[in-house]
Amino acid sequence: MxxxxxxxxxxxxxxxxxxxxxxxxxxxxxxxxxxxxxxxxxxxxxxxxxxxxxxxxxxxxxxxxxxxxxxxxxxxxxxxxxxGRFLPDAPRLRHTAVTWLMWQMASLGPQHGQAHHFLRYCPQPDAYPVQRYTREARRLFDVLETRLTQADYLAEEYSIADMACWPWVRASRAIDMDIAEWPRLKAWFDRVGARDAVKTAGAVAADHPAAARHMTLTAEQWSVLFGDRMLSAVREDSAMS
Ligand SMILES: N[C@@H](CCC(=O)N[C@@H](CS)C(=O)NCC(=O)O)C(=O)O
The missing domain is CATH 3.40.30.10 (Glutaredoxin)
Structure with missing residues (x-):
């Protein structure tokens, strides 16, 4: 289990x-x-x-x-x-899948995450980080668009690399991105989204309509996510060791 x-x-x-x-x-x-x-x-x-x-x-x-x-x-x-599934057996494709997985973990997730933070959670809107991270978020979609002109899936066959990227592409509406601007990405998004398992899993994940963009947090919620409560949790670990 x-x-x-x-x-x-x-x-x-x-x-x-x-x-x-x-x-x-x-x-x-x-x-x-x-x-x-x-x-x-x-x-x-x-x-x-x-x-x-x-x-x-x-x-x-x-x-x-x-x-x-x-x-x-x-x-x-x-x-x-x-x-034994969703990571290609052939070494070339397997390492291609791992490469796109690492790219998602190091770039797509963190950079889009920062765009979400500054657009949706930052209590004092600030143009510089918004511009910095939304530009980067768009650039990363350009990277996906280029890759998806070469292949239907990131590692040619559907793999964990596609699964890693798909939810972040889905969430991009909340940072005012319209994937219709990237036609190959949109076609891939629809192709992956049509899979039964992806639909089933979608039930556990919040969809972020663009309209829900800015989140106003209570002081306690902010502390948990970005402030003292977040910091003190890990500090307690290092104090005990
Ligand atoms: N690189 C990590 C990122 C994990 C992460 O930051 N998760 C967020 C939710 S998507 C979280 O737990 N946030 C809670 C917090 O910031 O306190 C992963 O891919 O698992």
């Missing part, structure tokens, strides 16, 4: 897609980020970085104690190994 510790954001959504695609037996432990349960020491034992998603496999590859994993890209690689 696998426990997915997740929330309704793109990084959790990727893993939900992979679990739906593979049919691996699992249960979802759902978190509400605004409440801060992911900051507790109990969750810190699963993910010392105290971010979601995380996964616990009670019957891990290789046997032994339950295995706790974090970082959605690492989780996708693990599930690909466990299921």
């Amino acid at each position: 696998i426990d997915l510790h997740g929330c309704d954001t793109p990084n959790g959504h990727k893993v939900a897609i992979m679990l739906a695609e593979t049919g691996l037996e699992h249960r979802v432990v759902q978190y509400n980020l605004f409440e801060g349960r992911h900051l507790t020491s109990e969750f810190g034992a699963i993910n010392p970085n105290r971010r979601l998603p995380a996964l616990v496999d009670h019957m891990p590859i290789g046997g032994g104690e339950p295995l706790a994993l974090f970082e959605s890209g690492a989780i996708l690689l693990y599930l690909a190994e466990k299921s």
